[in-house]
Amino acid sequence: MEAMIEKCAGLDVHQETVVACVLFGSLDQRPQKTVESFSTTTTGLLKLSDWLSSYHVTDVVMESTGVYWKPVWNVLESDFHLVLANAKHVKNVPGRKTDVKDAEWLAKLLRSGLIEGNFVPPEDIRDLRDLTRYRKKLIHQRTSEQNRIHKVLQDANIKLTSVLSNVFGVSGRRILEAIINGEKIEMRNLCEMVDGRTKASLADIANAMNGRIRRHHREMMRYHWEHMTYLEKSIEELEKQIDLCLEPYRKEVELLDTIPGLNKNGAATFIAEMGVDMSVFKSVKHLASWAGLSPGNNESAGKKKRVKLQKETKH
Structure with missing residues (x-):
């Protein structure tokens, strides 16, 4: 060599x-x-x-x-x-x-010059990447806790999901907190809890809440609720830290935000995973491959076999 x-x-x-x-x-x-x-x-x-x-x-x-x-x-x-x-x-x-x-x-x-190095972003981008990836994990954990609350509601025969488009919206949260605290919810209380923009009638919501909830259900919901609210606070703090890390890249964030379907969080994730210096990638194809959006070729004897895209960046 x-x-x-x-x-x-x-x-x-x-x-x-x-x-x-x-x-x-x-x-x-x-x-x-x-x-x-x-x-x-x-x-x-x-x-x-x-x-x-x-x-x-x-x-x-x-x-x-x-x-x-x-x-x-x-x-x-x-x-x-x-x-x-x-x-x-x-x-x-x-x-x-x-x-x-x-x-x-x-x-x-x-x-002999036979090694093509992987892309390693600068230190500040690596810090941003740690934050955005951790935010993603916390969001998944929050969703898991919300699903567990859904499960408890179904077990208690409370059908809020049938009348509220989002059980964890303004109205749903007020009702859930009252249920967890063991409050007796009458029609006048329900009128104060339900937001005026809610499409379902108060009668339908009251009928959906007529279940068979036990102390066990309230205790389980409290565990999930407290963990969910803790995760939401952590996500909020992460968002502030991510904003601080993005300060030097405001122009890039605003430019990425103009892409249809890409919001501020998506722009932050893009910068965290790809950086802002596109010269490190030889071509657009290399960039797509790094992002896991370019499936490889798996062909033998003229037959092409199935290939999958990467589910998540592992670099």
Whole structure:
């Protein structure tokens, strides 16, 4: 393989240790090799950085395995040109496998320019990505709690979902809180609870509430309700933090918001996953592939087999 980088290193990263292999020497000669192991603690990674600098290493490659590469990246990114390799693309040749050989193999591929690095956004975008992904998880958890409340209502033979389009709207929340607190709801109370814009009549709502609710139902609903409201507060706080992170990208958010079907939250997610510098993608096709919207080809003997889109970005 033709060499392209004089001084480079390959890192085989694990939870507790990093095995580093440095290749250095003239491009037209066989490179010299040195291997060393380091701890993944901050002190150990700083020693790794100093060790790489002592050999005047310019480029460093590591595999994107789990989350173990992230602390290594955070320490080294300011001093070296880092390459994050897809583990599938740098699979070693068959034979005896060791950490040292893996690090050496990565260094050899990098030295010959045979590794195409994955996209790693800047630190502020990575922070935004953590927030938007966590918001998504909290929204899913809130929906799960709402579904559990629906289930309890059905078990208690309370048919609010048949008369209210959204049980967790203004009217529905007032009624649910009264039910959870064990209040006796009469027609005059119901008139105060139901919003004037509600399409269903008070008689229909009262009839739907005529169920067989027990103390057990109220207790279960209280557990789900308290967790749901806690999640809603957490989501609200996350939204504020996301807004702060988006301050430097207001123009990009406003531009994305002009796309039909894409709101502010969608714009924030787009920036968090793709960044704002589109020059890191070679073409529109590469961008679509990174987003998981470009299914691969699975063809054999002239027959095309079914392929699926990625459900969620895992980078």
